Amino acid sequence: MLFEQGIKMFSGVFVAIFIARHFGPTYFGVLNYIIAFVAVFIPFTQLGMSLILVRELVESPKQRKEILSTAFYLIFVFSILIIIILNTLNFLFNKGGEIKYFITLYSFGLIFKCFDIIDYNFQSQLKAKSSSQAKSISVLLSSFLKLIIIYLDAPFKYLIYTFFLDLVFLALFLIIYHWQKKQSNFLFGFKLSMAKKLLKSSWPIVLSTLSVILYMKTDQLMIQYFLGDKALGLYSSAVRLYDGYTAIIFTLTISILPLVLKFKNSSNEEYQNLFIKFFRYLFWGSNLVALIVMIFSTSIIELLYGKEFVGAEKVLSIVFWTTSFAAIGSLTSRYLIVEKMEKKIFFRTFIALCFNVIMNIFFIPKFGIEGAASATLISLIIGNYAIDFLDKDLELLRRMKTKAIFLS
Known part of the structure; x- marks a missing residue:
């Protein structure tokens, strides 16, 4: 899974660098606006299954097919319903026929997200290697196509086609690995009672994931509204590096979920110690990375993106200081899933989202793209640590985090 994230980082960061250098800040801003607009709707298509399914499959292996x-x-x-809603809003609120067309094209790729259940199935069996191989191959293929587009100096619209193909390739290779490994046939076995059970557990995850997406993407949408495409391009260049790093953290926390479930069932003390260790490693490891990035931020931006993107170095420094609390938040979500407190995930994330949106409204017009980065930092501290002091049910979680942060 870490190797797969390394490949994704290559696509999400290094290929993005080539795209940014080739098309410039303005078109890079347009690209990130399209991605951000569609990303807001993805949680409604996924129904929180990335977290719920692994737990359900581990706890009820005999019902795997159903x-x-x-x-x-x-x-x-x-997915079909959301595509309809998404494009209705697209044609009502977005200006410019070209952007509307690009968003429509990219949105149709969401229908292939239903095959992500193959990945969750492999994870539940501790066979994530198979799905990681499938995802790595698809990412490499789509990355190669993007580099070809740049090499041939093709029009911008062909780049959007490759982002649509990302979703198609992923579904295709997951299907291939699924049948090669002779996994359960998921085309037959739908049960209404199971649907009700999954939806009951998933809706808090959907809302919390939406909140996460919103407070990770709202700043980009608001920057485009207040400051324009070029400012969004500068901001996105820093955020892409941040996303690449946090993707690794997310993978680590996802990959330990089956292990944590086993510890919980065997030893409560070892279960708590495991969480404390992970909180500690992720928090202080991320702070060390943030310090290095802050020292070399100007050199990193100029080296990777060129002088045309000078102005993004302060954003890069600020957003990397958020990674320690983003890491804590990712691991917190795993804890709440294991403890079957999914509803609390939404509440916490919604509070952080509200703070983020309010601060962005005031910070972006006054402080520009650095203000958006600062709003993200403050909201993550509030949503992933400070809020624990207000919930009596999470006293154990708060104590584990405090021990990790203060090296107790």
């Missing part, structure tokens, strides 16, 4: 089939058709149906 769980997978039900989740597949739920995601498929919701």
Whole structure:
């Protein structure tokens, strides 16, 4: 899974650098606006299954076929509904026929997200190697196509086609690995009772994931509104590096979920110690990375993106200081899933989102793109640590975090 994230980082960061250098800040801003607009709707198509399915499959392996089939058709149906809603809003609110067309094209790729259940199935069996190989191959292929577009100096619209193909390739290779490994046939086995059970657990995750997406993407949408495409291009150049690093953290926290479930069932003391160790390593490791990035931020931006992107170095420094609390938040979500407190994930994330949106409204017009980065930092501290002091049910979680942060 870490190797897969390394490949994704290559695509999400290094290929993005070539795209940014070739098309410039303005077109890079347009690209990130398209991605951000569609990303807001993705949680409604996924129904929180990335977290719920792994838990359900680990706890009820005998119902694997019914769980997978039900989740597949739920995601498929919701994807179609969301594509319709997304494009209705697209044509009502977005200006410019070209951007509307690009968003429509990219959005149709969401229908292939239903095949992500194959990945969750492999994770639940501690066989993530298979799905990671499938995802790595698809990312390498789409990255190669993007580099070809740049090499041939093709028009910008062809780049958007490759982002649509990202989703198609991923579904295709997951299907290939699924049948090669002779996994359960998920096309038949849908059960209404299972659908109700999954939806009951998933809706808090959907809302919390939406909140996460919103407070990671709202700043980009608001920057485009207040400051324009070029400012968004500068901001996005720094955020892409941040996203690459946090993707590794997310993978680490996802990959330990089956392990944590086993410790919880065997030893409560070892279960708590495991969480403290992970909180500690992720928090202080991320702070060390942030310090290095802050020292060399100007050199990093000029080396990777060129002088045309000078102005993004302060954003890069600020957003990397958020990674320690982003790491804590990612691991916190795993804890709440294991403890079956999914509803709290939404509440915490929604509070952080509200702070983020309010601060962005005031910070972006006054402080520019650095203000957006600062709003993200403050909201992550509030949503992933400070809020624990207000919830009596999370006293154990707060104590584990405090021990990790203060090296107790």
